[in-house]
Amino acid sequence: xxxxxxxxxxxxxxxxxxxxxxxxxxxxxxxxxxxxxxxxxxxxxxxxxxxxxxxxxxxxxxxxxxxxxxxxxxxxxxxxxxxxxxxxxxxxxxxxxxxxxxxxxxxxxxxxxxxxxxxxxxxxxxxxxxxxxxxx
Amino acid sequence: xxxxxxxxxxxxxxxxxxxxxxxxxxxxxxxxxxxxxxxxxxxxxxxxxxxxxxxxxxxxxxxxxxxxxxxxxxxxxxxxxxxxxxxxxxxxxxxxxxxxxxxxxxxxxxxxxxxxxxxxxxxxxxxxxxxxxxxx
DNA sequence: ATAAGTGCAAAAGTTTTGCAACAAG
DNA sequence: CTTGTTGCAAAACTTTTGCACTTAT
Numbered sequence: 102x103x104x105x106x107x108x109x110x111x112x113x114x115x116x117x118x119x120x121x122x123x124x125x126x127x128x129x130x131x132x133x134x135x136x137x138x139x140x141x142x143x144x145x146x147x148x149x150x151x152x153x154x155x156x157x158x159x160x161x162x163x164x165x166x167x168x169x170x171x172x173x174x175x176x177x178x179x180x181x182x183x184x185x186x187x188x189x190x191x192x193x194x195x196x197x198x199x200x201x202x203x204x205x206x207x208x209x210x211x212x213x214x215x216x217x218x219x220x221x222x223x224x225x226x227x228x229x230x231x232x233x234x235x236x237x
Numbered sequence: 238x239x240x241x242x243x244x245x246x247x248x249x250x251x252x253x254x255x256x257x258x259x260x261x262x263x264x265x266x267x268x269x270x271x272x273x274x275x276x277x278x279x280x281x282x283x284x285x286x287x288x289x290x291x292x293x294x295x296x297x298x299x300x301x302x303x304x305x306x307x308x309x310x311x312x313x314x315x316x317x318x319x320x321x322x323x324x325x326x327x328x329x330x331x332x333x334x335x336x337x338x339x340x341x342x343x344x345x346x347x348x349x350x351x352x353x354x355x356x357x358x359x360x361x362x363x364x365x366x367x368x369x370x371x372x373x
Numbered sequence: 374a375t376a377a378g379t380g381c382a383a384a385a386g387t388t389t390t391g392c393a394a395c396a397a398g
Numbered sequence: 399c400t401t402g403t404t405g406c407a408a409a410a411c412t413t414t415t416g417c418a419c420t421t422a423t
Contacts, residue, residue: 151380172308202352216338219370228362234355287405
């Protein structure tokens with residue numbers, strides 16, 4: 102069983118075949134699927150799985166902090182299972198492909214107090230936009 | 238006439254009352270309206286303006302580089318007229334409010350060649366996520 | 374057994390599109 | 399005038415929801 106499933110079970114997550122399949126589909130590096138893509142791949146293994154369950158499961162994984170929702174501009178949300186190691190994204194403006202990147206050192210400094218407008222800042226997200234080799 | 242309208246006219250943009258109203262609604266700092274909010278405010282001045290025209294106009298302004306689409310996670314896109322001075326966003330995870338911020342110096346270093354996967358990187362986008370005073 | 378999870382189908386929210394009527398240059 | 403723009407209404411897409419049925423524990 103994957104680390105992910107093991108961790109989830111430890112948290113009292115009820116393990117169903119649908120959830121197992123969704124977790125399996127999300128496994129891996131550089132995986133940034135849309136909900137629909139997850140459903141498509143999950144259905145290949147478990148034909149009767151419903152869209153609603155995929156959405157429910159993805160929402161729960163996000164709430165548990167095991168999966169991240171990737172910001173998009175207009176397109177459908179993408180889900181990133183690599184929530185444990187901080188990283189940034191390189192997004193193709195042509196086809197929407199996303200790659201994880203781990204820029205060298207550099208501490209993307211926190212936002213100075215004077216620029217916070219009273220907000221409580223929880224996370225910083227960096228996205229590099231450009232064109233992938235195929236679209237360029 | 239605003240700078241924006243003047244620039245657009247210079248580019249051969251046909252100026253209609255609908256477009257003028259959309260441009261006026263977008264004018265200002267810290268403006269990050271959704272298409273629907275733009276339509277609402279535009280309709281207050283020009284009651285017969287249609288949603289389709291608002292979407293068309295916003296899309297054109299984005300294509301012309303005069304307005305930026307702000308990344309969202311799930312919610313409706315927001316449009317940012319402050320496309321000329323580079324800046325970042327502080328987004329409330331509660332209500333979706335967006336504020337422009339201009340972090341001190343710091344050069345958010347370019348992505349090193351070895352991390353580009355063959356992509357042509359055009360822009361870097363930084364988003365600080367947290368809770369605004371009202372939602373905290 | 375029982376509480377939680379699932380599937381279905383309908384609805385909600387956002388954005389796009391086709392086309393006839395209209396208006397800016 | 400001519401071509402680009404608008405409005406309408408319908409459709410496309412993504413995500414959410416209500417409820418009866420099923421299942422993991």
